[in-house]
Amino acid sequence: MSAPVPLAILGGSGYVAGELLRLLAAHGGFAPRAVVSASRAGEPVAAAFPHLAGAWPELCFAPAAALAGLFAEAPRAALVSAAPHGASAPAVAAALAAAAAARCALEVADLSADFRFADPAAWTAVYGQAHPAPELLPTFARGVPEHLGTSAFSRFAHPGCFATAVLLPLVPLVGSGRIAPEVAVTAITGSTGSGRAPSAATHHPERRSTVVAYAPLAHRHEPEIVAFVREATGVEVDLAFVPQSGPHARGIYATLHARLARPGSAEEIAAELAAFYAASPFVTAAVAPPRLVDVAGSNRAALGVAVRGDRVALFSALDNLAKGAAGGGLQWLNRRFGFPESAGLSAPGPGWL
């Protein structure tokens, strides 16, 4: 058996990094050698993630400077960035430079928004600042792993949790011409989608028993989703996206409304989606609307369909931290390093959260 692939994580004490470490505990093929933390270097990882104490009892957070040592010892390594947007790109650029200097072939999965657009001007229009590393943008594959197939790119930009939930039903049906490219989406997310830092809007008493829409028709993920659909299908979709905050901790439930461009029953459309994802170990489609609790805590995504006349409603449920972030990134790295696609990702969710 070959030695595990050395793996580094940026944004080490965040929720997504914690989820990746949880998934890696069931993998065995990757060894987290540098869990980089700007705020907690030297502390045990288990101090930030007590639920991981049994999995990683000895592992401590490392400073960014530790990356050079890791790269010096490894001919090939993996880097997952779970840093915030704006901070991720410069940190990834620095890591790539350090790896190149050490002659280490570094594969990157970036889970932030920094490499989601091919065009730096598109990123600037959404994020309001110059892109920190525009020269790297053409070097990234962008999209849901299921829509990219085998790729020659050694760098991967994850579309994010909301986008994955929307793209999974949208890309096959827009791409086949089944639905007209005018789509309205509401998608409700759990509180882990906001990350570790507390705010007034994420404070437990403010959030635990309510639902509220935020940034309706003006959210930063809307242009990202449009760009991903364009890249995957060549179709320009007219998207109206309304995200909502829900009282649960994990999971996204998206409902898409569109019109059928080609008539079909709910059964036929569910079969079309199921056929599209037949080779995917993670995406299932049926007529019945999925339940969030059946996928939360897992890397699975479940799709559903309803049809009345030329109206179609599509349902998509997934875990924001897993399939929507760390799991999708690990899925990509599995492909790149020759592991089975589902290595570390096949465990079902708990069923009750």
Ligand SMILES: NC(=O)c1ccc[n+]([C@@H]2O[C@H](COP(=O)([O-])OP(=O)(O)OC[C@H]3O[C@@H](n4cnc5c(N)ncnc54)[C@H](OP(=O)(O)O)[C@@H]3O)[C@@H](O)[C@H]2O)c1
């Ligand atoms: N939460 C989700 O459901 C989700 C889904 C898809 C994508 N994402 C994306 O994944 C990334 C991580 O999300 P998250 O929810 O884990 O966020 P988080 O809990 O806020 O964690 C981000 C971590 O990044 C580090 N960090 C914060 N500010 C930084 C800065 N200025 N420079 C460098 N590092 C900084 C911090 O860790 P250290 O102090 O330890 O370095 C922080 O804990 C984000 O880009 C987010 O947009 C999140």
